[in-house]
Amino acid sequence: MNAVPATRVAGAFSSLRFRKGRDRLVELILLLAGLVAVFTTIAIVCVLVYESSFFFRTVSIGEFLTDTMWTPLFADARYGILPLVSGTLTTTMVALLVAIPVGTTIAIYLSEFAPHRLRETVKPILELLGAVPTVVYGYFALLMVTPLLQKLIPGLPGFNMLSAGLVIGLMIVPYVATVGEDAMRAVPRYMREGSYAMGATRLQTALRVVVPGALSGIAAAYILGISRAVGETMVVAIAAGMQPQLTFNPTEPAATITAYIVQVSLGDLPHGSIGYQSIFAAGLVLMLITLVFNVIGFFLTRRFREAY
């Protein structure tokens, strides 16, 4: 065996030093990319709070929370967020009345009753439905569902929260169904078999063993649905009208928080005007509502978590 020439050893070492240095550099770049992902959330909170702070210099928080009119762009400007919140909650409520029963039924059916082939066919279709652009659902709500509803409910205005809510509900059924189904499938088989051994039927097992066992995951599915319904923008902007109105009656037109932001953005609003600042204040409220539901969801899922 020949000895390795000293120069080559030195070369190998300097190359190793180069490679280690390159590793450090790459790691730094990766760290930066990681920071972008983590800091997006923080940046969102900062921008919303910062821009809203200008809004709250003009408008007192008391007026913002208690006034019953929202007309920031009118000559007689009023700044009460309640009409936007009522619109948001009403459309969300209608949507959930559709999505939760229908989504849960589909989830139970797919997880506990459907033949294997059917489940494997339907689940990808449901997941595909989640990718349909929401502006398309807005078209459905305004031009297909509303005319249909007007035949059933005479005197229903062309813009109404009912139609928007129903379509949002239909839109989030796939989310509730697929996430709920995943949760139910995660319940171990032996729990079902124990239930069958006690003489329970499939439906009894599904409702009294599988659903309670998967409750934390099902709650997570509901929270996901609520978050989507609260933040849904295009369907309400197209089909619910854009007139802020303090009402919980779904057959009336009203604006949601998101619809207001779209409405203002469509116009040409100068940077720094009160209208410009108001959309950040509205966005802040939207974020807080979403946050409240997510915190509730977090505690619910912790409360119901079953360890197998």
Added chain:
Amino acid sequence: MAAVAQLTLEDLRAGLGWRKQLDKLFVIVGLLVMIACLAILAILFLDLVRDGASRFGWDFFTSFPSRKAERAGILSAAVGTTMIMFVTALVALPVGVAAAIYLEEYAPKNWFTGIIYGLLALGLFVYQFGLGQSVLSAGLTLALLILPIVIVATREALRSVPKAIREAAYGLGATRWEVTRDHVLPYSTGGILTGLILGLSRAIGETAPIITIGALSFIAFLPPSPVSGEFPFLNFEWLRSEFTAMPIQMFNWVSRPDQAFQANAAAAGAILLGMTLLMNALAIWIRYRFRKRINW
């Protein structure tokens, strides 16, 4: 104990029979609800295609928006969407993959709805960074929006690479980056691409965030071409250009009271839907192809 003894076998059978009927009833109800749901959606989609059918044609793709419904087309919207998607992919892919490699354990969640990203972009990109209401702002916004999707998909792909492969490479003296670049990433390409395409299919239909940063709905010109005939052949003016996009164009047409524009909206919606489905199909195909090629 007496009560238990009085339950005869007949009673038990009767009770069980009734409960079994309930079982069958639920199978029917569940199946009907699911079919009804899918059928309603199918009818809506078919109606959309039917309503738009009269507008499909070469002119629709090569015309600018117009005051006259029958002369209006999606040229500027389609070009705008293509450019935005290009920027989004170019930013989301490297940042998403790099972040996923670094954040081995932490996965950011999509806490916020699209429009909140729009507000972030309006405050930060458009005014603080001075990027204006441009293709670049829109692309960056959508990139941030789909970053969590790309990161989660990449993380899953990286994790599915067996430990033995990494250890073998380390054993031969490779550094961390060399192991990642030469072994882990090549095996993860399928998963990463799938995640990117799914993210882009989400971004292509996002309307609210780009309305928020100030997309215009009436654009009768194209952004400057990225490729030019003279040196240096590439120009980046298009990044700063004002823009419109497919979902914006559709939204504009839907909101017009004039019936004639509804056919345009339906046609634009059908095209948008078709692109979304195509991207999803592509993602599924890629996942399938790569899975088949890899045998650990």
